[in-house]
Amino acid sequence: MAEKDADKRPRKVDEMVPPILVKAIFGIMLASLLMVAYARITDKPLAAMPDLDAPIAQEREIVIVGSMTGAATVYDTQGNVIHDYASDEGGFVAGIWRVLQRERGKYDVPMDLPVRLVRYESGRLSLFDDQTGWRAELVGFGTDNTAAFALLLEEEGQE
Structure with missing residues (x-):
């Protein structure tokens, strides 16, 4: 057993x-x-970041105003509305506004200052906040979210 x-x-x-x-x-x-x-x-530079000296095809300064509901409004530097996103369509733009709110809060920078939206000749889109040094490479957020900001550059020619 x-x-x-x-x-x-x-x-x-x-x-x-x-x-x-x-x-x-x-x-x-x-x-x-x-x-x-x-x-x-050795303070090696961040090699994964895209080249900032790449040729720029189009650039626009915008002011983003958002809410926690997902609604967002984007203005030009003169205060004209470029695009108004309802709460069911502005989630990504409002999300970028929340990130800007947090970053600018660290440095006590007013929210009504513009950010730069840049399209490079390669087609890459970037968003820069010159006040804080923050930047976002929009290609990393998917085609729909990148298209939301590409639309803001396309509407510049329609004004």
Whole structure:
């Protein structure tokens, strides 16, 4: 009877993670830590950021006013309404307004100052807040959200 119970117990060797795998995981963690430490100590520039010296195709200063409901209104620097987004269509623009609100609150910058919307010759869209140094590469937010800001540049020619 004792022999039957011994056969039913799982063997400890089968449950262990192979030592080579554990060593490899710690090696990867150590290598990552060393790369990050090297980059921080030597003040390496952020290489993943797009080139700011790329040729600009179109640029426009806009003022974004939003609400927590998702509604947003975008004005030009003269106070003319460029586009008015209802609460069911302005979610991304209102989200950018919330980010601007937070960033400008850090530096005590008024919300009614404009931001720059830039389209590069490559088609990339960027949003810059020259007051705080904040910027957003809009291509990373999907085609629908990028199109919401591209529309603001297209409406410049229609005024």
